[in-house]
Amino acid sequence: MMKPTNEVQAQARALGDPTRWKIFSYVAESEHGADIAEITSHCGFNHNAIRQHLAKLVDADLVTMHTEKTGGRGRPKLVYRIDPRAESRWGVVGPYERLSALLTEVIRSGDDPVTVGRRVGGRSGLAEAGTDLSVADLADEMARQGFDPLVVERRTGAEVVLQTCPFETAALADPDTVCGLHLGLAQGLTDGSGYRVDDLVRRDPRHAKCLLRLLDHTEGTSP
Numbered sequence: 633m634m635k636p637t638n639e640v641q642a643q644a645r646a647l648g649d650p651t652r653w654k655i656f657s658y659v660a661e662s663e664h665g666a667d668i669a670e671i672t673s674h675c676g677f678n679h680n681a682i683r684q685h686l687a688k689l690v691d692a693d694l695v696t697m698h699t700e701k702t703g704g705r706g707r708p709k710l711v712y713r714i715d716p717r718a719e720s721r722w723g724v725v726g727p728y729e730r731l732s733a734l735l736t737e738v739i740r741s742g743d744d745p746v747t748v749g750r751r752v753g754g755r756s757g758l759a760e761a762g763t764d765l766s767v768a769d770l771a772d773e774m775a776r777q778g779f780d781p782l783v784v785e786r787r788t789g790a791e792v793v794l795q796t797c798p799f800e801t802a803a804l805a806d807p808d809t810v811c812g813l814h815l816g817l818a819q820g821l822t823d824g825s826g827y828r829v830d831d832l833v834r835r836d837p838r839h840a841k842c843l844l845r846l847l848d849h850t851e852g853t854s855p
Contacts, residue, residue, distance in 0.1 A: 639693065646692035647722060651675060652685045656714075659695055660724050664772075665713035686712055694718050698772070716778035716798065727778040727798040734813045745812030746819070753820020765825035767792065767846060773821055774844070777814070781844075789827065792818075792844040803837035811842070818844050 647653050658674050659666050666674075672682050689695040689712075696715050699708040718724045738748050756773070767790045771781040778798030784791045797803055803810040815832040822829050826848065833843040 643692045643694055643718075643722065646688050646694060649685070649688075651677065651681075652689055655682065655685055656689060656694055657723070659712050660714050662713075665698065665711040667709050667711050671712070694722070696775075713776060716776060728802075730777065731799055731802065731810070731813070734817075735809070738809070738813075745809045746816035749813040749816025749818075750820040750823070751816075753817040754823055756821060765822060765827070767827060770818065770821055770827075770844075770846075774818070777817075780840075789830070789845065789847040792846065794842045794844065795840055797837040797840045797842070800837045807834060807837070815844075822846070 647656060654675055655671055658671060662670075668679055668682060668686075671686070672679055675682060686695065686697070690697055693715050695712045695718075698711045698713065700711050714724050716727060718726070734745075734748060734752060737743075737752065738745055741748060743751075767783050767785075771783050771792055774781040774792060774794065778796065779794040780796040782793040782795055784793060799810050811832055811834055815829065818832070819829045827846045829844055830847045831843075831845045833845065835841045835843075
């Protein structure tokens with residue numbers, strides 16, 4: 633779906649500043665996002681200036697801001713990632729481009745969509761986390777894919793509610809392929825972790841709310 637002209641213009645203005653373009657490009661190249669300290673070191677400006685530039689990028693729907701635990705006693709750090717809605721015209725690979733790459737592998741390999749998605753998910757840097765992978769990590773990856781996930785804890789695992797579908801048109805035309813790819817992707821991301829993706833409960837992509845159901849490996853039943 634094309635962005636309204638005024639939104640594209642706002643993004644162009646935000647990226648017209650050389651420093652903001654440098655920040656945006658750096659965040660785009662960071663697989664799991666970048667925090668203030670990394671961006672400040674890369675750009676050579678003080679924290680306050682970088683924060684102001686980042687605020688303009690957030691306002692223009694070019695980057696998103698998240699909080700992540702540090703593992704210590706300090707405050708959670710702020711991490712910035714490219715907004716999944718950002719158009720690929722800014723040099724960012726968008727959701728449909730990622731989908732086309734998956735579809736190409738389905739055609740090239742002859743494997744079914746779930747198998748292809750699982751293989752691609754297993755090759756990701758996130759999958760390397762192994763047993764340290766959390767449901768929040770999976771949700772972050774689904775957010776990067778454009779699904780706007782919401783985690784709901786269950787007695788024997790969790791559900792990740794996919795509140796938006798970035799592939800509405802394609803999923804309406806061929807849900808077995810599109811949904812199968814993303815079920816496999818989630819399974820590949822969680823292989824070797826403490827969770828197993830048990831199912832993807834499909835909904836009408838026009839209304840979204842599909843569910844990824846995860847089982848805790850220490851449990852044996854569905855949530």
